[in-house]
Amino acid sequence: MSVDLSSIALIAGNGIYPETFVTAARKAGVGRLVAAAFQNETKPELAGQVDAIEWFRVGQLGKMIAFLKRQNICQAVMVGQIAPKNLFDLRPDFRTLLMLARLKKRNAETLFGGIADEMAKDGITLLPATTFLEHLMPVAGHVAGPPIKKRRWEDAQYGFSIAKESSRLDIGQTVVVKNGTVLAVEAFEGTNEAVKRGGSLGRGGATMVKVAKPNQDMRFDVPVIGPDTIRNASAAGVDVIAVEAGMTLLLGFDELQKECKTLKISVVALT
Numbered sequence: 001m002s003v004d005l006s007s008i009a010l011i012a013g014n015g016i017y018p019e020t021f022v023t024a025a026r027k028a029g030v031g032r033l034v035a036a037a038f039q040n041e042t043k044p045e046l047a048g049q050v051d052a053i054e055w056f057r058v059g060q061l062g063k064m065i066a067f068l069k070r071q072n073i074c075q076a077v078m079v080g081q082i083a084p085k086n087l088f089d090l091r092p093d094f095r096t097l098l099m100l101a102r103l104k105k106r107n108a109e110t111l112f113g114g115i116a117d118e119m120a121k122d123g124i125t126l127l128p129a130t131t132f133l134e135h136l137m138p139v140a141g142h143v144a145g146p147p148i149k150k151r152r153w154e155d156a157q158y159g160f161s162i163a164k165e166s167s168r169l170d171i172g173q174t175v176v177v178k179n180g181t182v183l184a185v186e187a188f189e190g191t192n193e194a195v196k197r198g199g200s201l202g203r204g205g206a207t208m209v210k211v212a213k214p215n216q217d218m219r220f221d222v223p224v225i226g227p228d229t230i231r232n233a234s235a236a237g238v239d240v241i242a243v244e245a246g247m248t249l250l251l252g253f254d255e256l257q258k259e260c261k262t263l264k265i266s267v268v269a270l271t
Helices: 017-028 044-049 063-071 082-086 094-102 109-122 150-168 191-202 229-235 253-263
Strands: 005-010 032-038 052-056 075-079 141-144 174-178 179-184 206-210 238-246 266-270
Touching: 005 017, 017 032, 017 044, 032 044, 032 063, 052 063, 063 094, 063 109, 075 094, 094 109, 094 253, 141 253, 150 174, 150 179, 150 238, 150 266, 174 191, 179 191, 191 206, 191 229, 191 238, 229 238, 229 253, 253 266
Parallel strands: 005 032, 005 075, 032 052, 206 238, 238 266
Antiparallel strands: 141 266, 174 179, 174 206
């Protein structure tokens, strides 16, 4: 997909994803960056990094599209997560209500897909969430932290197969395993809570596996880990994190490596 470098909009969620995208987009030569930000999600500091910004409640789709049109935006990128509870506890405007009425089921994929379809009606193309960030997607093998032993590779590969099936069923993209046993499968609670639950059951030495969905739509909900993932895993008793090679973004990589070394967390990538 060709990218027009004159102007791009960020639909900015939480975490360091939006600022990482801004840095990469500026480096790629994007002339103007506009941000649609969300109350209680997007970092306020983003305002100082973009050329224009407006704040919305989750669910104000019509208002957001109107803002992007006023800014003459034809391309946008979804960067950063929205807390699951906010996705499903919407105070929708009229356009969002119409979109929701057309959805046969409501999960992250259908909601984001519906948003993309509504934007397309107004001439706004949603670009892949990995735009300008392809260099942050690891190849297969050891990524960071201490090397792991054969048994832990086996756990990672087992968890990978389970996570692929779980994500195919639209349940979740993360699992926690130990010694060939599934301790937790991510569902509505989100990755952090699933890791906390699985880690407590494993009582140390557990493996977290995060994968892309089969036929992953790269415009949204792409797997991401960062320094906070490492810290949360360590606190939960997880010391190996396996991700899908070529499909997962590693944000804040320098800090991620430092945390892996300090906390003795290993990160590997599988296919």
